[in-house]
Amino acid sequence: MVIKNNIITVKKPPLFSFAECLWFLDRNYDDCAHTVKQDAVWKALQLGEENYLLKIYEKDKTIKIEVVVGPASAKSKKLIESFVVEWFDLNNNLEPFYKALRKDKQLSYMYKDFYGLRLMGITDLFESLCWCIIGQQINLSFAYKLKRRLVERFGIKLEYEGSLFYIFPDFKALAQASAEELKAMQFSSAKAAYLINTAQAFSDGLLSKSILQSLPDEESRHKLLTSFRGIGTWTANYVLMKTIRDPNSIPHGDAGLLKALINHDIIEDKKDTQKIKLFFERYKNMESYIVIYLWRSLAIH
DNA sequence: CACCAGGCGATTT
């Protein structure tokens, strides 16, 4: 009998659906950040100095994390477990959010239809910022294509049983990329410069997740982020939501968010900032979660 | 062909 010691077991929290989270990861886009196969998600990532390939699936009342590639020492397992808990937002109690949702006449259907969906994070700040810059003002299909090109060129490739898995490039690799090469990959000149500038800001120690987390409030985090070229209010808020997990962060001006608000007759046109403000007051300190659920609704409207 | 896309920075009013 073989005893597997490369599996980590995590308890599922209440108000959680692994299937709904997997649905989000496997929307109709070609995201190179992970692979959904059958009922499991495969994820390549770097933690500390080590590269890992994880296979994550549910079993009974638990989530299983199989360390497919990489060390499965006690220390590694601890890091991996923290990563998954953060990625799936497992420590967040959604009860207050669901309470507010159930009271919402227009949106209460989401309580059933999207039950258990979590705010799937982007735990790495550099990756999160790059993803925003790539996605600015272009459609998502094209954005995912650009991201794949960037990752295949500058990222780390992991091969396992004939399949390829990618780890997002280190900022050091992008800091010395040439704008010309990025432009040849169909990035606009502005975006090529933003990406390289951002990578250099990390290289120069001007920006990091811990720097951001050490700041006292959302306002100061937003201010630091937007001091860099290419990081506007939308990008700053997106990152605060997906990476820093500020609960009250809203990516104002987001095209998808506005479309969802119009679909639900919450606003009539995109410039109705007053009604948008009123709407979000119903979700104080849960703004980022209602944004995720509104984005989720775009797939059914 | 027109219009929009998970915006941003620069310029003009």
Next chain:
DNA sequence: AAATCGCATGGT
């Protein structure tokens, strides 16, 4: 301060 403009290019 607030509105407008140029960017770049794939999707529909």
